[in-house]
Amino acid sequence: MDLNDTPEQAAYREEVRGWLEDHRAQAPPRSGSPEDTEYIDSRRAWQRQLAEAGLAGVTWPEEYGGRGLGPIEQVTVNQEISRAEVPGILDVIGLGMLGPCLIAHGTDEQKSRHLGPMLHGDEVWCQMFSEPAAGSDLAAIQTRARQNDDGTWTLNGQKVWTTNAQFASFGLLLARTDPDVPKHKGLTMFIVPMNAKGVVVRGLRQISGEPEFNEVFFDDVKLEPDTVVGGVGNGWGTALTVLMFERLTIGFGSEGFGSPTRLAETVAADSAARANPEVRERLGHVIAELLAVRFNGYRALTVLARGQIPGPEAGLAKVTLVNAAIGATELGADVVGPDALDTESEWAYLISFLPGLKSAGGTEQILRNTIGERVLGLPPEPRLDKGIPFSELRAKEREAVAG
Amino acid sequence: MNFALSDEQVLLREAARGSLSRFKTIEAAREALEDRSKLPDLWPVAVEAGWPGLLVSEEHGGAGLGAFDAMLVAEECGRVLASVPLLGLLPASAILDAAGDESLSAVANGELRPAYVPARPPGGPEQGWTVEPRSGLARVQAPSVSGDEVSGEVAFVPDAPGAELFVVVGVDSDGAPVAVAVPADASGVDVEEVVRYDATRPLAHVSFTRARGRTLAVGEEVLADAWYLAHALIAAESLGAVQTCLEVSVQYAKERFTFGRAIGSYQAIKHELTEVLRRQENARGLEYYAGWARRAKPEEFPLAASAARSVAGEALDFASRSMINVHGGIGATWEHDAPLFFRRAQLTRRLLGGTHDATDRVAEETLATAV
Numbered sequence: 089m090d091l092n093d094t095p096e097q098a099a100y101r102e103e104v105r106g107w108l109e110d111h112r113a114q115a116p117p118r119s120g121s122p123e124d125t126e127y128i129d130s131r132r133a134w135q136r137q138l139a140e141a142g143l144a145g146v147t148w149p150e151e152y153g154g155r156g157l158g159p160i161e162q163v164t165v166n167q168e169i170s171r172a173e174v175p176g177i178l179d180v181i182g183l184g185m186l187g188p189c190l191i192a193h194g195t196d197e198q199k200s201r202h203l204g205p206m207l208h209g210d211e212v213w214c215q216m217f218s219e220p221a222a223g224s225d226l227a228a229i230q231t232r233a234r235q236n237d238d239g240t241w242t243l244n245g246q247k248v249w250t251t252n253a254q255f256a257s258f259g260l261l262l263a264r265t266d267p268d269v270p271k272h273k274g275l276t277m278f279i280v281p282m283n284a285k286g287v288v289v290r291g292l293r294q295i296s297g298e299p300e301f302n303e304v305f306f307d308d309v310k311l312e313p314d315t316v317v318g319g320v321g322n323g324w325g326t327a328l329t330v331l332m333f334e335r336l337t338i339g340f341g342s343e344g345f346g347s348p349t350r351l352a353e354t355v356a357a358d359s360a361a362r363a364n365p366e367v368r369e370r371l372g373h374v375i376a377e378l379l380a381v382r383f384n385g386y387r388a389l390t391v392l393a394r395g396q397i398p399g400p401e402a403g404l405a406k407v408t409l410v411n412a413a414i415g416a417t418e419l420g421a422d423v424v425g426p427d428a429l430d431t432e433s434e435w436a437y438l439i440s441f442l443p444g445l446k447s448a449g450g451t452e453q454i455l456r457n458t459i460g461e462r463v464l465g466l467p468p469e470p471r472l473d474k475g476i477p478f479s480e481l482r483a484k485e486r487e488a489v490a491g
Numbered sequence: 492m493n494f495a496l497s498d499e500q501v502l503l504r505e506a507a508r509g510s511l512s513r514f515k516t517i518e519a520a521r522e523a524l525e526d527r528s529k530l531p532d533l534w535p536v537a538v539e540a541g542w543p544g545l546l547v548s549e550e551h552g553g554a555g556l557g558a559f560d561a562m563l564v565a566e567e568c569g570r571v572l573a574s575v576p577l578l579g580l581l582p583a584s585a586i587l588d589a590a591g592d593e594s595l596s597a598v599a600n601g602e603l604r605p606a607y608v609p610a611r612p613p614g615g616p617e618q619g620w621t622v623e624p625r626s627g628l629a630r631v632q633a634p635s636v637s638g639d640e641v642s643g644e645v646a647f648v649p650d651a652p653g654a655e656l657f658v659v660v661g662v663d664s665d666g667a668p669v670a671v672a673v674p675a676d677a678s679g680v681d682v683e684e685v686v687r688y689d690a691t692r693p694l695a696h697v698s699f700t701r702a703r704g705r706t707l708a709v710g711e712e713v714l715a716d717a718w719y720l721a722h723a724l725i726a727a728e729s730l731g732a733v734q735t736c737l738e739v740s741v742q743y744a745k746e747r748f749t750f751g752r753a754i755g756s757y758q759a760i761k762h763e764l765t766e767v768l769r770r771q772e773n774a775r776g777l778e779y780y781a782g783w784a785r786r787a788k789p790e791e792f793p794l795a796a797s798a799a800r801s802v803a804g805e806a807l808d809f810a811s812r813s814m815i816n817v818h819g820g821i822g823a824t825w826e827h828d829a830p831l832f833f834r835r836a837q838l839t840r841r842l843l844g845g846t847h848d849a850t851d852r853v854a855e856e857t858l859a860t861a862v
Contacts, residue, residue: 089559089783090493097492160492352861355854362858365851368615372850375857376798377773383783384776386494393492404769453762460761464741464768467756 091386093164100157101164107141108172115174123291123299128255131178135209143169144177145187145207152191152203159336159392181251182206182213185333186260193318193326198279202258211257216247216280216304217327223447224454226262227271227324230482231306233263233278241265241278241316243286243309249448253289253302256282260330262323267479274478275323279315286310296440334449335402336392345413348378350434351420361423370419377412381405400462403455410452414442494779496563503560507567510536516573516691520831523574523690530691533575538601540564542577546585551595553588558720559782562727566778569731572831574691578724579606579650582717583658586670590707594656594672606654608634608645608697610661610668611844612715612793615855620660620668620714623647623843625696630844634661634699636669639706642679644698647842649721651695652684658707659699660714668714673704689831689838716789719796721843723781726799729807729839730774736810736832737767740817747819760817767813770806777802797852804839804846811836 093101116134120127138144139153146162148154155161169176177183187206190198205211222228231245243263253259259280266274280287286309291299318326351371354361361367384405388398417438421428428435446452460466473481496504514531522529537543545561547553561581568575583605584598597603610620610633621630622645634643641659651657657673657680673680679702682695741764744755754760777799784795811833815822822829840846 089495089497089779089787091783091787093492348857349861352857356858356861365616368851368854369847371857372797372801372853376777376801376850376853379780379795379798380773380776380802382776383494383780384772386492387776387779389492390494401768401772404765404772407769408773453758456762456765457758459768460755460765464737464755464761464764466741466744466761466764467753469756469758470752 097160097164100161101168104143104165104168105172107143108168108174111137111141112172112174115172118173118175121298122252122254125255128178131175132209132212134175135177135179138177139208144209145183148183148187148203148207149191152187152199153207159389163389178209179206179212179252181215184336185330186213186215188333189260189326189330190317192329193277195314197314198317202279205257212252212255214250214253214256214259214282214302214304215330216250216253216259216261217330218249219246220248224451226327227275228478229262229264229275231261231263232267233265233276233311235265239313241311241313243278243280243306243311245306247304247306248292248301250289250302250304251300253282253304254291258282259304260317262327264478265320265323267482268477270475271473271478271481272324273321275327276320277317277323277326278311279317280306280309280311284309284311294440294444296437300441300444332397335398335400345378345409347413347416347420347434347438348375351416354420354423358423367419367423370415374412374415374419377408378416381409381412400455400458403450403459406449407452407455410442410445413438413445417442494783500560500563503556504563504567506540507564508570510540511567511571511573514573516571517828517831520572520574520689520691521825521828527686527690530574533573534601534604537575537577537580542575543580543584543601543604544599546581547588547595547599551588551591552599553584553595557782558723558785559779561720562723562778562782565724565727566731569728569835570735572691572732572835574693576604576606576650576654576693578721578728579648579654580604581724582607582609582720583656585720586658586660586707586709586713586717587672589709589713590670590672592672592705592707598656603655604653605656605658605672606648606650607717607721608648608651608657608659609718609721609843610634610645610714611848612668612718615848615851619666620662632662633668634659636661636663636671636706639671640701640703641671641673641699642701644696646696647685647687647694648697649842650693651682651697652693654682657697657704658717659704660717668711670707670709670714671704672707673699673702677702677704679703687838689834691835692838712789716785716792718843719793720785722800722849723778723785723792723796725839725843726774726781726796726803727778729800729803729836730771730778732832732835733767733771733774733803733806733810736807736814736829737764737771739828740764740767740810740814743818754817763813763816767806767810770802770809774799774803774806794853794856797849797856800849801846801853804849807832807836808840808846 116130142155145154146157150156219229233241233243261278261280265276286307288305290303292301292303294300421435544553545556549555565577610622620633622633624631625646634641655675659671663669679700681698684695747754781795781799784791814829
């Protein structure tokens with residue numbers, strides 16, 4: 089076991105560190121409001137600089153403007169960006185999940201049109217999968233795309249939890265194109281221009297009062313035939329590719345998550361807290377869990393670097409991470425007292441932010457279902473939706489509710 | 492970066508599993524509750540496999556391997572509740588090796604079995620070096636060492652019965668820690684064997700009355716390291732036991748039907764077993780951390796080993812109770828294996844300071860490095 093860089097990796101790290109040292113003065117602040125156009129523009133410009141230096145799209149193939157390197161180099165870049173205290177790329181979702189999906193399933197025209205501007209931050213992307221009535225059961229989406237006689241599509245429906253939609257140029261959208269077949273089969277993936285007529289984006293305010301996410305509405309939005317990604321009726325498979333790339337990002341570079349350093353400093357600075365057995369016990373627990381996530385991340389990264397794909401058990405790291413972060417935040421705030429809930433407090437933001445994170449990227453319960461079935465091999469719950477056309481299923485649901 | 496087992500480590504683990512599979516250790520764990528002579532003597536297996544010399548450097552006749560390798564062996568012992576005296580042996584051999592003691596070649600080849608008589612390094616609520624009391628939470632000062640004579644008692648010393656050499660961690664008149672190698676047959680040594688709930692875990696209250704040994708020339712850091720090494724081994728052994736709890740429970744959840752379907756299809760059961768898996772994987776990540784840290788970053792070993800014990804210990808508590816729950820009433824019967832793992836969990840969580848003390852040490856180490 090060795091956590092050290094190989095000579096090649098060390099040379100790469102030096103190169104990255106050197107570039108960041110030379111350019112960090114030009115970097116924008118690490119955080120700002122998504123409503124602040126000037127701030128977002130500064131982050132776009134910074135992403136462009138990172139991309140030109142090869143620090144964005146590290147794992148993308150060179151033919152699409154990436155560096156063609158492995159996951160370890162990606163983590164090296166993440167670590168060095170964090171060390172330099174500068175922001176990373178603006179479009180994490182595009183470069184981490186949607187771009188790789190286009191590379192896997194897109195047409196040559198789609199790749200040459202979209203990947204460059206995405207990589208350079210000129211066009212930010214958003215992911216439009218979840219809906220008000222389809223989260224854990226993603227294949228239950230109702231946003232409908234109907235094909236017209238001229239081959240174009242007309243889109244109607246609503247998406248939710250859409251990060252970055254306020255300033256995104258394009259979205260990758262999962263829609264139902266055939267309701268008369270079982271639900272996983274009638275889906276198709278589309279590229280939606282966010283400035284198209286009939287697309288409306290509304291901020292969705294969270295517990296904190298800040299609009300962290302958006303709702304996106306589609307009212308007779310016209311889509312060209314060449315916006316289909318991965319073929320009509322193949323949307324579920326295309327979506328799984330995106331979710332697989334999402335899984336790859338969980339647990340990596342999460343070392344600062346849960347603010348273990350701030351928590352330790354807060355407890356250490358308070359002599360009563362420091363000596364309090366209950367505080368110590370809670371501190372010991374959250375730190376141990378956060379350490380487990382960190383070192384399991386190295387294990388997963390080793391698997392990845394060998395060309396294997398981490399299995400669904402990576403979802404367990406997310407469960408541990410979010411719960412440990414909640415435990416850490418609760419403890420930090422308990423030590424500080426009511427002032428921790430002041431809007432200006434560093435703890436208040438996390439206190440408000442973390443409850444929603446439990447459901448992000450799959451609720452804890454759905455992750456436990458998936459892991460129980462795929463990793464432990466336990467039998468699935470009986471399903472009432474198998475083999476039934478989606479339209480019929482919806483009718484049954486309405487009947488059941490009317491009861 | 493490479494955070495995975497080497498080919499040699501995979502072989503070491505498989506060889507350990509193979510050697511132990513020749514004995515019905517779990518069955519023996521049950522029989523031994525009523526008749527301790529039913530425990531198979533696994534010492535010849537350990538000697539044949541070279542485990543006594545695992546941590547002894549090559550120049551002293553050992554294999555010169557690391558804590559991680561030792562933990563892999565301990566994990567295999569834990570999987571099948573094998574009664575192999577690694578917890579007494581390995582930390583003792585590490586101290587003897589650091590001292591370059593004369594006994595090393597006999598220790599490495601298994602002719603002389605040492606047992607570590609542990610003392611807890613200062614920290615948290617305890618200022619000095621302390622040892623286990625016979626009862627209660629108040630810890631006792633480590634045995635006092637004057638010249639080459641040791642006096643004092645240490646309760647619940649793992650693997651002390653039958654050991655031939657005690658590696659005692661005591662304190663001198665200034666309270667500074669010192670190690671003394673005391674032959675078990677030296678005058679003034681008394682070993683009172685005790686069995687508590689888990690017959691696979693030999694324990695004894697060991698007392699020394701001006702017992703004479705040889706002072707070992709080692710620094711304080713070696714004695715602290717031995718304490719954390721013991722924690723790392725307990726963690727690994729617990730992790731092994733968790734795996735069996737999970738495997739057996741999952742198998743049963745696939746085969747047992749209620750209301751027309753396998754109980755493992757119910758979320759209540761599925762989520763509980765997934766929780767065992769989550770804790771198991773966290774314990775595994777920390778096993779790697781502890782094994783890596785002892786060699787590559789020794790200043791983090793106290794944190795790593797304590798975190799490993801805390802998480803693995805609680806994982807075993809959870810997994811063994813879960814194993815009983817999933818099996819229903821039958822899981823709480825004498826004939827079932829679940830109670831044997833439960834017994835292992837119940838005793839282990841109360842040895843060497845207890846799981847809760849390891850959790851407190853994680854806090855202590857974290858606070859010590861916080862600005």
